[in-house]
Amino acid sequence: MGHLVSDRQSGIKAGRRAFPRPAGTMARTTVIWGAAVSWGMCRLFGMLAAEPQTAEQWLVRSDRSLLAQSNATPDTAQRDGWGIGWFEPQDRVRIEKxxxxxxxxxxxxxxxxAAADAKGTVVVGHLRHASNPLQLSREQLLGLENSQPFGTHTTLFAHNGMIPFPNETRPYLGVHAGEVKGV
Known part of the structure; x- marks a missing residue:
């Protein structure tokens, strides 16, 4: 399972591999992405930069952009939601879904x-191919509250995969259980 976690204080925690930098971009920019596979999985994008910059090149313009990947294999396209999150000035988290x-x-x-607006030192993108361990209807499974990335005031989070036993896991969230939305 691939995942990207960004905390404002510590930067990107984990990811899959480096993404090629377009010519002319800052040398101190690290782009991490994952889950570019041909079977039904989510696709992830992460950018960590020394200075605020746009991620539009990697999200929309590149031939390997997140947008290009969203329907690269039409039979397993990521059609169940999308999201882009970033830190705006004063470290305010903004998420568009x-x-x-x-x-x-x-x-x-x-x-x-959203890709054009996404400018910061941290940008996280997600394309959703929904898993359904609870066998929910499409209406219950899809929606903005289930699209990623998720975030709080200081954290952006996106993951690839599923929690196969979500109802049994929820009690372990403790005081944070109320912050978790979606299924």
């Missing part, structure tokens, strides 16, 4: 706007 595929006509303009 959609409930459909980023490549779909209704979602693409919003995804592209």
């Amino acid at each position: 959609g409930a459909g595929g980023a490549f779909e006509a209704a979602e693409r303009p919003r995804f592209e706007r």
Whole structure:
């Protein structure tokens, strides 16, 4: 299972591998991404930079952008939601999400706007291919509250995979259980 976790104080915690830097970008930018596979899995993007900058190149413009990956294999496309999160000035977390595929006509303009707005030292992107361990209906499974990344005032979080026993796991969240939304 791949995952990206960014905490404002410590930066990116984990990820898959480095993504090639476009010519002319800062040498002190690290881009991490994961889950670029041909079977049904989420796709992740992470950027950590020394100075605030846009991630639009990697989210939209590159031939390997997150948007390009969203429908790279149409039979297993990530059509169950998308999200882009970043730290704005004064370390305020901003997250933009959609409930459909980023490549779909209704979602693409919003995804592209969010990618253009995403400027900071940390940017996290996620394309969702929903897993369903509870056998929920599509209406219950999909929606903005289930799209990633998730965040609080100081943390952005995205993951790939599932918790196969979510109901049994929830009690271990303790005082944070109320912060967890979605299924």
